[in-house]
Amino acid sequence: MTEVLAQDNAHVADSAPGDERLDGSNVAQGIVGYLVGLALAAGLTAASFYLAAGHFLYGPSVPAALIALAVAQMGVHLVFFLHITTGPESTNNVLALAFGVLIVFLLLAGTLFIMTALHHNMPPMDKLMSMQR
Amino acid sequence: MSAIDSAAPFDPYRLGRGGDGDLGQAGGPAPKRVIVAYGFWIFLLSDIVMFSAFFASYAVLAGATAHGPTGRQIFDLGEVAAETACLLLSSFSCGMAAVATGARNKTAFYLAMIVTFVLGAIFITLEVREFIGLIEAGDGPSRSAFLSAFFALVGCHGAHVSAGLLWLLTMIAQVYAKGFRAEMLRRILCFNLFWHALDIIWVAVFTVVYLLAGRP
Numbered sequence: 651m652t653e654v655l656a657q658d659n660a661h662v663a664d665s666a667p668g669d670e671r672l673d674g675s676n677v678a679q680g681i682v683g684y685l686v687g688l689a690l691a692a693g694l695t696a697a698s699f700y701l702a703a704g705h706f707l708y709g710p711s712v713p714a715a716l717i718a719l720a721v722a723q724m725g726v727h728l729v730f731f732l733h734i735t736t737g738p739e740s741t742n743n744v745l746a747l748a749f750g751v752l753i754v755f756l757l758l759a760g761t762l763f764i765m766t767a768l769h770h771n772m773p774p775m776d777k778l779m780s781m782q783r
Numbered sequence: 784m785s786a787i788d789s790a791a792p793f794d795p796y797r798l799g800r801g802g803d804g805d806l807g808q809a810g811g812p813a814p815k816r817v818i819v820a821y822g823f824w825i826f827l828l829s830d831i832v833m834f835s836a837f838f839a840s841y842a843v844l845a846g847a848t849a850h851g852p853t854g855r856q857i858f859d860l861g862e863v864a865a866e867t868a869c870l871l872l873s874s875f876s877c878g879m880a881a882v883a884t885g886a887r888n889k890t891a892f893y894l895a896m897i898v899t900f901v902l903g904a905i906f907i908t909l910e911v912r913e914f915i916g917l918i919e920a921g922d923g924p925s926r927s928a929f930l931s932a933f934f935a936l937v938g939c940h941g942a943h944v945s946a947g948l949l950w951l952l953t954m955i956a957q958v959y960a961k962g963f964r965a966e967m968l969r970r971i972l973c974f975n976l977f978w979h980a981l982d983i984i985w986v987a988v989f990t991v992v993y994l995l996a997g998r999p
Contacts, residue, residue, distance in 0.1 A: 666820030668881070668976045677886050684878035691871055695986075699864055702994040713995055720990035724983050731878055731979040743824055750828035754835040761839035 665739040667732055687730025694723040816969055823973040827980045830943075834984055837939055838991060841932040845996055849927035854996030857922060859913070863993045866909045867985065870944075873902035874982040881975045887963050896955050899978070903948050910941050933992065940988055943981055950974055 698719045701707055707715055728734045734743050773781070812818075845854065876898040883891035914934070917923065924934035954967075954974055961967055 666817045666972060667824040668820055668972050668979075669816075677882055680882040680885060681879070684875055684882070687878075688871070688875045691874075695867055695871065695989075698990060698994060699860065699867075703860060716990050716994050720986050723986050727874070727979060727983045727986070731874055731982070732976060742821060746821075746825055746828055750831055753832050757832065757835045758839050758842070762842055765843040 665733075665737075665743075667734055667740070667743045669733055683730055687726055690726045690730070691723055694719050694726065698723075816965075816972065819969045820972050820976065823976055827976060831980070831984065834936075834939065834987075837932075837936040838987065841936045841992065844928040844932040847928035849929075851927040851930065852922055854929070854933075854992070857917060857920075858993050858996070860993060862909060862913060863989055866906050867989050869902045869906040869909070870982050870985050873899045873906070874979055876902065877975055877978045881971065884963065884968065884971050889958065889963075892958060893955060896951060900948060900951050900955075903944055903951070907941060907944055907948070910937065914938070937988060937992060940981070940984055943984075947974075947978055947981060950977070 698716055701712055701715055701719070728747075734740060734747060736744065772778070876895045880892050880895035880899060883889075883895055917930075922930055924931045951974065954971060957967060957970070
């Protein structure tokens with residue numbers, strides 16, 4: 651019974667961000683993991699440049715596609731290079747990441763919302779100058 | 784079964800980390816390696832929050848060109864693709880250095896770190912060349928709000944990469960002088976995190992700055 655408990659606890663022990671998975675990591679597996687990450691990231695990057703340069707997609711939908719590809723590539727980097735996983739041993743790292751993503755989202759969305767609203771409510775610059783006169 | 788359950792203190796979130804005493808590493812406080820990397824991870828997240836402020840100002844000012852050039856006119860996407868390839872490959876070779884560290888193989892470690900340094904140096908060279916070309920054409924940071932935001936954001940990332948290159952050389956020298964000691968393993972882990980995080984920020988840079996603003 652204690653053996654089972656010990657195994658269970660070893661499995662959920664914390665892992666540092668950047669650490670490989672605790673179970674069965676050796677040199678070959680490590681290299682394969684980085685290679686898979688490199689292939690996925692290179693594919694997503696190539697897709698981004700291709701979509702931006704070509705006329706493969708309907709024009710107005712390109713920005714949304716580019717942002718989706720960028721988010722996917724960040725996910726690939728997080729999983730394969732930084733080894734941030736959903737496993738129980740990296741709960742702390744994922745929680746910190748979630749908080750960071752929340753702040754980044756609030757900052758970006760808040761800035762864009764406020765500045766766009768201001769921009770729409772401001773009279774054109776020449777009118778503003780004539781009003782001051 | 785029930786005897787063990789009732790004997791164990793109620794600790795569903797493992798705040799005491801098992802605490803049975805015979806659990807080896809799982810009991811007691813987390814190892815220093817985990818704590819150091821967690822602290823550095825939080826620094827990296829705060830760095831990313833700082834970058835998001837630069838991204839927000841760039842997104843707001845991207846249209847404020849003051850009759851100067853727009854992104855479409857000044858960006859060379861071929862050069863940006865080369866920079867992206869350099870940084871992505873250097874991220875991979877940095878991962879190889881981490882694998883070599885895990886295997887305690889000094890030769891492979893030096894080789895992977897030197898490849899990482901060369902790729903990073905090519906990246907910085909390309910970026911500096913782009914900046915110099917823009918400034919010589921009269922499109923420096925003082926030309927328009929758009930260019931101010933551009934130089935601030937991309938320059939901030941470039942400064943991070945330059946600092947990372949210095950750190951990389953320090954790591955090579957320290958491994959040469961001290962070998963794979965425990966504190967060196969922690970520093971190498973932190974350097975790996977830093978370098979991969981820079982690549983993540985570059986993904987956002989080439990998407991938001993170059994591709995979204997520079998597409999035909």
